[in-house]
Amino acid sequence: MRALVPARWPRAGLGRAAKVALLLAVILVTVPAAGYFYIMEYVRSLTEQVHVEIMEMNIFVWEKKIAINATVAVNNPSDFDVDITSVSFDVLYEGEPVGTGKALRSFRLRPHSYENIWLLILPKPGETFYRMLEGLTKGGVWVTIEGTIHAQAYVFGLFTYPIDQSFSLRRKIEMELPLDIENLGDYIQIRSMRVLRPGTVIEVCLEIRNPLADAYEPLPFNITNLSIEVFVNETYFGTGALAEPVQVPPAGSTEARLLIETTEEAVRNLVEASLSGMSLVMESVGEVTVRIYDIEITRPIEYDQTFSVGMGPSIESLFDFRVRNMSDLGVRDGWHEFEVWFDLRLPAPKTPLDVELKYNITYFRLEIYDERDRYIGEAELLEPIQAELANTTKLAHARLRIKESVFHKAVRGESREITIAWRPRNLKVCIQVYSIEIEMEREELNLPPLVSLQVVIGGVKMVSPSALQHPPVVTEAYMTITNPMDFDIYLLSLNGQPAIGFDMYCLEHGRYLGYGYLMENVTIRAQSTKGIAITLVIVEQGADHLMAAHRCGLLICVTPWLKNGYIVLGILGLVFTITFEVVMK
Secondary structure (H helix, E strand, O other): OOOOOOOOOOOOOOOHHHHHHHHHHHHHHHOHHHHHHHHHHHHHHHHHHOOEEEEEEEEEEEOOEEEEEEEEEEEEOOOOOEEEEEEEEEEEEOOEEEEEEEEOOOEEEOOOEEEEEEEEEEEOOOHHHHHHHHHHOOOOEEEEEEEEEEEEEEEOOOEEEEEEEEEEEEEEEOOOOOOOHHHHHHHEEEEEEEEEOOOOEEEEEEEEEOOOOOOOOOOOEEEEEEEEEEEEOOEEEEEEEEOOOEEEOOOOEEEEEEEEEEOHHHHHHHHHHHHHOOOEEEEEEEEEEEEEOOEEEEEEEEEEEEEOOOOOOOHHHHOEEEEEEEEEEEEEOOEEEEEEEEEEEEOOOOOOOEEEOEEEEEEEEEEEEOOOOOEEEEEEEOOOEEEEOOOEEEEEEEEEEEEHHHHEEEEOOOOOEEEEEEEEEEEEEEEEEOOEEEEEEEOOOOOOOOEEEEEEEEEEOOOOOOHHHOOOEEEEEEEEEEEOOOOOEEEOOOOOOOOEEEEEEEOOOOOEEEEEEEOOOEEEOOOEEEEEEEEEEEOHHHHHHHHHHOEEOOEEOOOEEEEEEEEEEEEOOEEEEEEEEEEOO
16 A cells, blocks of 8 residues: 655754755645656655554455454655555455455545555455365465555645555454364264154254354354264264254354165164164264355365263163063963063163154063073064154063963972072064164163062971871971962962862871861062961871871971972963972971
8 A cells, every 4th residue: 555755854954844845835836747747756666664453354254244353554755645546456366356445434544654555355256155164274374365455645735635545455364263164074963863754764863063163243144054974983874964944143142954865784783782882982074165245166075983881781771671461362272371460660771862762562472491591482463563762661562471380389309499480581673764664682681570479388296296196186297388479469269269278197107197278368479578477287197107207205296298299370360370399308
């Protein structure tokens, strides 16, 4: 930028201003033509002393267009005022025009002083301008500014001299431009996923923050396109594209939807990871197109996000069930069949991110093993279950088949225990996500038994020989029943028949001694143990045998053999009978 002023002379005598005025008057009077050209050259010579310094540059919006506000300090080395009426210029970067500039108002430069002037630079759309902005973020760029200053100088108050001065400046400019499009991935967070029809489309909800939020004057910007390839745990997952353009506000964040086209196998892996709480590393590579008002640019983008929740839940916790009701369908071909209604509790797994997934359980099968790890039956789903990844409970309908031999227990030895434990193993589940079927298997399950019960025959209260002289003799046998389940069970006396009954024999001689019975209903509460006294009747022939063969002074010494024993149980509305045989050593 060039100003018009004669070179400074030493201050002496009349003073520099008076001398210059006098000299100019003489020249103008005596030699008009020569005087004009002398003044013009004289003023132009002062432009060499003009210094221009770019003080500050900021991005802002001008009439809905992105623009650059340049604050420039300009000095006036002359002894007179100079009014800048207009400035127009072009900005060149790498030899190409990237913008046009102008002053929006006139301003006056005082003699021998610096003035800050405000210039507007409007960019020309294109890659070159954006490369210049990127260069600004990496330490500055060198640009060439070419233009014209239109001004008028007031020469010592004698006359006004118009100036139309072209100029060319090459300067290094620096400014802070916080938007780094290639690092835009640092401002993107994956918040949730949702599986859409037909099962191979994943909707990903993104939160996008504005990297310009901390700028001098933050700007909104639009993401018009985002096309990526997605990898999960270093395995190709699918291709994604922005569902619709989004605008990111100057401050805060916005949500965007990314639709990923994937494969059935990838969805299977995602569902299994979601159900088991596995950690996920999601990596995305592709291109993003950003538009800031009238500037649109496309650049590569990479971002990754790790989702970790530590040790995931077991599959058992995802299929936790409690039997609600059982109906006895009778015995068929050596199998006791039951219709079972149970609550299938589906707790929301601790997923590494929010996954919305609706699915159907189309197949559900369990094998049942007893307390000695012997296969005794199976349970199989009769109707599909509609489910989702959420804390929910579904009523399920299944068929249970148990070997008939399980209901007959022969117990010998000192323990005198009857243990019933129907333990589930070998789980097989088929989950259908729209058209995709996912099969899951687990051999060993950490699930409570479907039915669990422990009966301990405590002993027989044997009477004295004197009491046996007056048969029949009534005494007691003792039993404890432990119910470890989450629901009550019952001893049931039905149709005048005992809830518990057995015959007692002498083990050594096989002679019939009498019988025991319980004629009342008894409730054994969940998670409790109850002691039960059973009426024992020693009949006349039994009393005679005990007196003749087992009298030991004042005692009776005999090993009872309980045969034809049975216990009638009520469990979840089901009535079934356990038979037993126990030697009371």
